[in-house]
Amino acid sequence: MEPNASFNTRDDQLRFLQSNPPRCIQGFKVALADFPGSGFDGHGEGLNPVFELRCNCGNSKCTVIGHDWRSEEKGGRSVFVGPIRLECKGCSSTTLAFDAEKHGYDVELGHGCYTISGIGDEARCGCSCCGSTEFHVFTRFEYSDDLFTDNFAEFADRLQDLFDWFTLVGRCASCNELWDLANFECA
Ligand SMILES: [Zn+2]
Numbered sequence: 290m291e292p293n294a295s296f297n298t299r300d301d302q303l304r305f306l307q308s309n310p311p312r313c314i315q316g317f318k319v320a321l322a323d324f325p326g327s328g329f330d331g332h333g334e335g336l337n338p339v340f341e342l343r344c345n346c347g348n349s350k351c352t353v354i355g356h357d358w359r360s361e362e363k364g365g366r367s368v369f370v371g372p373i374r375l376e377c378k379g380c381s382s383t384t385l386a387f388d389a390e391k392h393g394y395d396v397e398l399g400h401g402c403y404t405i406s407g408i409g410d411e412a413r414c415g416c417s418c419c420g421s422t423e424f425h426v427f428t429r430f431e432y433s434d435d436l437f438t439d440n441f442a443e444f445a446d447r448l449q450d451l452f453d454w455f456t457l458v459g460r461c462a463s464c465n466e467l468w469d470l471a472n473f474e475c476a
């Protein structure tokens with residue numbers, strides 16, 4: 290698909306991004322989704338497609354696996370960081386959903402990675418309401434509308450990979466509460 294002329298309006302741009310999910314979630318069955326608050330964006334005006342992720346076995350309940358990073362500067366407060374993997378509650382397979390060192394605007398453009406990732410011990414997200422670790426998971430990507438200009442002509446075949454913000458949202462499978470489980474700035 291050619292950019293620019295084909296994407297005159299914001300609706301055209303959003304439609305392109307909604308029908309071309311980024312490669313970081315290619316291991317899942319994805320479906321377009323929407324929920325209250327999904328219009329939030331980290332940088333100001335932006336294009337914000339939201340996708341629901343399901344395992345390839347068809348199951349939609351999973352455990353969210355990442356790492357806890359403790360910052361001395363933040364008084365020892367724990368922050369949930371990637372790489373983020375989802376473990377299916379149906380077939381037990383584990384699939385990568387986001388890795389700051391492989392995905393997003395800065396990495397795609399060769400600018401390097403400025404987001405902290407974890408290694409070693411795994412951490413699993415729990416619902417702050419009921420403690421369950423089973424979620425229905427959604428990913429929200431933010432894009433700048435600058436992408437649809439000549440400046441990015443050389444990336445025309447993978448504009449969907451140039452997101453500048455990634456949010457992982459989980460709906461608790463037990464009590465139905467919606468949580469922002471992880472946020473990563475990618476530009
Ligand atoms: Zn599965």
Ligand SMILES: [Zn+2]
Nearest residue numbers: 416419461464
């Ligand atoms: Zn819950």
